[in-house]
Amino acid sequence: MSQFLSSIEMNEDRFLALLENLISVSKQLQNSPSQGLIPREDLASDHVLALLEPHSTRNGGVLEVERVTFVEGRGNIIIKYPGSSDRTVAFIGSHLDVVPADPSGWSRDPFKLTREGDMLYGRGTTDCLGHVAMLTDLMVSLATNKPALTNSIVVVFIANEENGTFKGVGVDQLAREGYLDNLKNGPVFWVDAADSQPCIGTAGSAQWEMKVGGKLFHSGLPHKGINAIELAMDSVSYVQRKFFQDFPRHPREAEYNFATQSTFKATQISCPPSSLNQIPGGCTIQGDIRISPFYDIREVMNKIESYVEAISKDPSIVENPEVRGPHSKYVLPGEMNGKVSFKWVVEGDNGIACRLDSKGYSALLQATEEVLGSVKPYSIGGSLPLIRDLQDLGFDVQISGYGISSRYHADNEAASLSDLKCATRIISKVSFHFIMFTKIVWPNVFIFRSYLSWSNSKFDSLHWRCIMNSDSGIVWFRVSYTGNMFQ
Numbered sequence: 001m002s003q004f005l006s007s008i009e010m011n012e013d014r015f016l017a018l019l020e021n022l023i024s025v026s027k028q029l030q031n032s033p034s035q036g037l038i039p040r041e042d043l044a045s046d047h048v049l050a051l052l053e054p055h056s057t058r059n060g061g062v063l064e065v066e067r068v069t070f071v072e073g074r075g076n077i078i079i080k081y082p083g084s085s086d087r088t089v090a091f092i093g094s095h096l097d098v099v100p101a102d103p104s105g106w107s108r109d110p111f112k113l114t115r116e117g118d119m120l121y122g123r124g125t126t127d128c129l130g131h132v133a134m135l136t137d138l139m140v141s142l143a144t145n146k147p148a149l150t151n152s153i154v155v156v157f158i159a160n161e162e163n164g165t166f167k168g169v170g171v172d173q174l175a176r177e178g179y180l181d182n183l184k185n186g187p188v189f190w191v192d193a194a195d196s197q198p199c200i201g202t203a204g205s206a207q208w209e210m211k212v213g214g215k216l217f218h219s220g221l222p223h224k225g226i227n228a229i230e231l232a233m234d235s236v237s238y239v240q241r242k243f244f245q246d247f248p249r250h251p252r253e254a255e256y257n258f259a260t261q262s263t264f265k266a267t268q269i270s271c272p273p274s275s276l277n278q279i280p281g282g283c284t285i286q287g288d289i290r291i292s293p294f295y296d297i298r299e300v301m302n303k304i305e306s307y308v309e310a311i312s313k314d315p316s317i318v319e320n321p322e323v324r325g326p327h328s329k330y331v332l333p334g335e336m337n338g339k340v341s342f343k344w345v346v347e348g349d350n351g352i353a354c355r356l357d358s359k360g361y362s363a364l365l366q367a368t369e370e371v372l373g374s375v376k377p378y379s380i381g382g383s384l385p386l387i388r389d390l391q392d393l394g395f396d397v398q399i400s401g402y403g404i405s406s407r408y409h410a411d412n413e414a415a416s417l418s419d420l421k422c423a424t425r426i427i428s429k430v431s432f433h434f435i436m437f438t439k440i441v442w443p444n445v446f447i448f449r450s451y452l453s454w455s456n457s458k459f460d461s462l463h464w465r466c467i468m469n470s471d472s473g474i475v476w477f478r479v480s481y482t483g484n485m486f487q
């Protein structure tokens with residue numbers, strides 16, 4: 001019966017009707033507390049629940065549907081299609097909130113679904129209401145056809161993905177309170193990426209601010225001032241030089257197909273206003289770091305702080321006469337030193353490297369290749385901190401998504417209907433392949449090999465295999481030797 005999973009197609013009308021309802025409330029789903037926008041995710045999940053309710057166990061159906069609320073009006077939705085064992089295949093991470101949309105930058109109404117050929121426009125079509133509608137439609141198909149499955153299929157829609165300021169609303173709290181514990185019995189696919197290919201790695205990130213104090217002075221007497229802009233630029237260059245020495249491209253980044261290595265860079269600069277013929281006395285530079293998941297971000301942050309400490313102790317180490325000329329000094333002997341202070345603007349999060357030896361990952365590769373004709377796993381310099389938290393808690397997290405990366409958080413956000421139709425087929429086939437990989441079919445065995453040798457024996461080598469039947473749990477050993485005992 002699990003074969004049914006390999007042939008599920010999207011019900012296009014049902015999907016589009018749901019997506020239209022979801023986008024129609026997306027104005028109230030905008031998540032940006034600093035702009036006073038606090039989403040009411042229940043407005044979206046009411047539409048999801050309305051579609052699922054006839055199939056829920058409460059109404060004699062098969063779906064176990066639960067809204068879990070930690071903050072009023074901002075619930076998460078857990079949907080379970082039960083299997084015959086406690087094993088699971090889970091799809092989580094599709095979220096009910098959206099980033100803000102400023103209609104003045106749009107050529108369509110952001111809060112209304114507009115279809116133009118294959119393209120579906122509206123805030124949330126790609127990130128992430130299109131995924132919510134696609135997965136809901138898939139669960140209705142399962143509930144309608146009721147295939148007998150060994151694994152439960154579980155979908156979790158989450159609140160508050162787009163803002164990290166408030167904790168305790170969405171997936172972090174679900175995990176903390178144990179709602180996701182049973183999903184450790186199978187892979188967890190995080191469905192909120194783009195471009196339909198498996199995403200296997202993301203970067204860690206943190207943001208920083210450097211404040212530089214110089215000495216404001218007449219520009220015609222540069223030897224008597226300390227140019228804060230120049231000190232800031234040379235301090236950043238010094239930190240960058242050290243950073244790229246200490247954190248070069250990590251050998252494992254090639255295996256994960258990372259386009260870029262870890263970086264430290266400035267992204268904003270500002271100065272108190274003064275006249276063009278004055279040497280500036282102050283400057284603030286801000287920026288971020290993007291760190292490969294194979295480095296620990298705490299270690300990186302500590303190192304960066306140590307580079308800045310060295311500059312603070314003696315700013316002359318970053319003086320750069322070759323570029324700035326002989327009069328640009330950061331220490332005025334007997335008078336003052338330039339000042340460089342540094343702080344982190346956010347806590348910082350580690351990146352994630354998905355497990356490539358996971359059967360869930362194999363299932364995702366196979367399903368993607370079958371539907372799209374090719375599979376090209378990729379890694380990104382963007383960060384998905386919520387996923388790293390789940391991985392640290394012991395979940396086997398894999399990442400995929402079927403939006404369009406260039407439309408993420410963009411004006412005129414859009415998704416492709418045909419991509420989302422393929423997504424239905426990929427997600428169903430992922431479940432199918434994963435179940436088949438782990439299915440109790442003789443002789444499906446896990447084989448561990450070891451190698452023993454007796455140096456003083458005529459037996460060169462002896463192999464033993466531990467063979468476990470994943471159905472019955474029976475374990476036995478098979479011993480063989482491959483050495484030549486008569487040499």
Ligand SMILES: [Zn+2]
Nearest residue numbers: 127128161192
């Ligand atoms: Zn998203």
